[in-house]
Amino acid sequence: MKRVLITGAAGFLGSHLCDKFISEGFQVIGMDNLITGDIKNIEHLFKLEAFEFYHHDVTKFVFVPGKLDYILHFASPASPIDYLKIPIQTLKVGSLGTHNLLGLAKEKNARILIASTSEVYGDPLVHPQTEEYFGNVNTIGPRGVYDEAKRFQESITMAYHRTHGLDTRIARIFNTYGPRMRLNDGRVIPAFIGQALRGEDLTVFGDGLQTRSFCYVDDQIEGLYHLLLSDYHLPVNIGNPGEITILDFAKEIVKLTGTNQKIIFKPLPEDDPLQREPDISKAKKILGWEPKVSREEGMKKTYEYFKSLTKEELFKSEHKDFSKHNR
Template sequence: MAKRILITGAAGFLGSHLCDRFIKEGFEVIGMDNLITGDMKNIDHLLKEETFEFYHYDVTRFVHVAGDLDYILHFASPASPIDYLKIPIQTLKVGSLGILHLLGLAKEKKARILIASTSEVYGDPLVHPQNEDYYGNVNSIGPRGVYDEAKRFQESMTMAYHRFHGVETRIARIFNTYGPRMRLNDGRVIPAFIGQALRGEDLTVFGEGSQTRSFCYVDDQVEGIYRLLLSDYSDPVNIGNPDEITIKQFAEEIIKLTNSTQKIVYEPLPEDDPLKRQPDITRAKNILGWEPKVSRSEGMELTYNYFKGLTKEELFKSEHKDFARHIRR
């Protein structure tokens, strides 16, 4: 009999790719999303599948799923800085009430649950690269605090259910991930730069551009999450690509990739913007036998080709433009 899995945030960027993977692996997939940041177009192709069903639902309310359930992936959360500036209360609620409801469901169903944590639990790190034993340097009352602390609380609640109730839990600390289905104007570095290049705008770099990021292609990220879910390891695991690059260097790569003539313009660094971000993936290598395979040049070409296929309306859509200058991840 096929295993049954609930994936929250199913209509989001990463959630939709996870739905694809588990359908491919022969699972029965229940997708759940309140569509506050997700988009049905990301999963339209799955609606015809007999092994996929979708529920338009908010997990900050009590969650019930009829029948047996083997696994839960909790990926319901705003994931971009612009989103959690715009909807801070919802961001905190999905990381607190949402995880409480889903852990309760996992306990009831005796299901294994994997939560999507984030590299943002490390804040602006004083340790580089970041390993899972580092406790982080987070400003709980800063603009990023609604996301960072929601994820840190989510980890604490998950470990409490694991230790006290014996729930099988997994924690993926996800570093910057990119690929097709990202929202163009969500404030994250890659869609922001590609969008500016395609619109003929100069590329905006905050500060001097010396802050670093490490970008993992979505297929690699999904593989790491898949292996972690099926592993026997309950402590947090970094899933990301350790290939570190400065934001200025990355902007230069985008200009070259898009063959554009735009220049780089500089604006003040946002509050609490992390200056360094690079995962130590030793634990993932040793426990999961996982490391990223897709190079940044290969992944960026695939991502750029996806964005080139957007309509002009989608390209110039500016749903969050007023927030874009304040914070970028």
């Protein structure tokens, strides 16, 4: 049985990856320090012999006994509400954490896939974004802690590949949504749905003409799985090229939820990208992958998930004490 270590296992994507690899017959080791992850995302796996969990911070030394065939590094705050509150931990998990896991992969002779992001492109001057585009990132802006952590992560991964011959994969993940997203994590889909369910006006930043491209989680997980098992070591965009303006998307949410909320406008946050659409030609050609779930179908499933939350969960604010993690 192949063994895989998945960091950030209790997070949105990490927990779905755990499910995927267990369904494919792998022995899965989940690792998470639970700063932003939620243990309830993986508690259904605890009864399985094929799953074990380490409560651990990857910015500290990482030790896993026995053989490892694969490592998927998904430990990182990924939403603005998180990485703006814990900027130092965000930088550390992208640098120290990645360094530790690359070292572990080298020791175990394991293949490692790192979760990069479309944010490496910053506020892009090229549209749609191809993997060859170097990006337009403000290194000292508030979003720079996340963008630069991921850019460094790619650099050190390629350095280990070139210097040590490490078997590496780099996934540039575009906006992904689906069940297990945190309702109040600051990302557009849970923000809109949460506001609709609470009877609040939907908040659009700027004029709403900025664009995003949303990929349903099942498609994203399949793309990542195909990338891990491929023989391609350079970055690959994994996302859905179905671009839509935020304003039009807000109108879709109002229609989906059957609410009569107004759409209100607030100032655009600093360095917020104005366009985001992946060019997935490489993923199609190399991985034989492309998304299959339409936004209409995916949003229905996501809405049903959020509707199933309790009233307490629906109105709960994100007020974690992050002070000990900003060191």
